[in-house]
Amino acid sequence: MSLIDVKARRAAKQASRADDPSLAKSKVAKFFGGLALIIVILITLFPIYWMFRTAFSNNRAMFAEPLSLLPVDFTFGPLQRVLGLATPEEAMAEGGSGASINFAQYMLNSIAACTLITVFQVTFSSMAAYAFALLNWKGRDKVFAIFLIALMVPGIFTLLPNFILVKDLGLLNTILGIALPTMFMTPFAIFFLRQFFLGINRSIIEAAVIDGANQWRIFRTIVVPLAWPQIITLAILQFIQYWNDYLWPFLVGQSESSKLLTVGLGIFKSQTPQGNPDWAGLMAGALVAAVPIFILMLVFGRKIVGSIQSSGVK
Structure with a gap:
């Protein structure tokens, strides 16, 4: 076959593809699908960008250009106000109220409370999930059904009983009091890990039993290593959830x-004037508070999605 014949066949194939209506429709669908995806991404990211833009704007000058897409009179003043690094005079010169918070102390308190909740909750929930998924005992499925029902109970209903319990234990205004109601286990954590444990090959467990391993050793040396990505994912999800929690810490933790x-x-x-709020300072505070969450999602985002898919959680 000559080179001319090969080129002629290629040209004929390209012409037939160009005339294929299904191929043209597919390209149009891909184009509009990609365009829709870009629009959704822009809509999703715009509030985050606006937070950055406001956090580095001069609060007084910002009201003169409310629709500017770039920081107005770029400054680090809002961050300095939130961190307590600006004097009242400097804060008021940029349109702030002169208010400040003990940022470092509150940040350490949040890290301590969220870490305490996450470590204990993941530890005990993994044990409970192992019992529900891989151990056979009377009433197992009924007890698990009760846990699933608890998922449908709004958290607001448990605030008063939990508050009375923490008060009677003398744990008001303590990190332990904030962590106590959720530090042992939650229905979601048990359900999340149980779904993965159900997919573990039972022959591995049976082989370990034949070799004389007890349940604790099986859990520690076989189940936990196999489920380590899911356990880490659960820890990250729970840390993020309690990092953003407000109502319960507000009720229980009022001391510095x-x-x-x-x-x-x-x-x-609440310290900023209602008529002229320090929006730049508020966005700077929200930005700094969100930094740990941004880092976690950037580092572990793909693992979280993969673990949720493998656990069957929708």
Whole structure:
């Protein structure tokens, strides 16, 4: 076959593809699908960008250019106000109220409370999930059904009983009091890990039993290593959830030694004038508070999605 014949066949194939209506429709669908995806991404990211833009704007000058897409009179003043690094005179010169919070203390309190909740909750929930998924005992499925029902109970209904319990234990205004109601286990954590444990090959467990391993050793040396990505994912999800929690820490932690960062930012907001709020300072506080969450999602985002898919959680 000559080179001319090969080129002629290629040209004929390209012409037939160009005339194929299904191929043209597919290209159009891909184009509009990609365009729709870009629009959704822009809509999703715009509030985050606006937070950055406001956090680095001069609060006084910002009202003169409210629709500017770039920081107005770029400054680090809002961050300095939130961190307590600006004097009242400097804050008021940029349109701030002169208010500040004990940011470092509140940040440490949040890290301590969220870490305490995450470590204990993941530990005990993994044990409970192992019992529900891989152990056979009477009433197992009925007890698990009760746990699933608990998923449908709004958290607001448990605030008063939990508050009375923490008060009677003398744990008000303590990090332990903030962590206590959720530090052992939650229905979601048990359900999340149980779904993965159900997919573990039973022959591995049976082989370990034949070799004389007890349940604790099986759990520690076989199940946990196999489920380690899911356990890490659960820990990250729970840490993020309780990092953003506000109502319960506000009710229980009112002292300086127990206030969490979300509560501190609420106090900072309440200290700004209602008629002329310090929007730049508020966005700077929200930005700094969100930094740990941004880092976690950037580093572990793909693992979280993969673990959720493998666990069957919708």
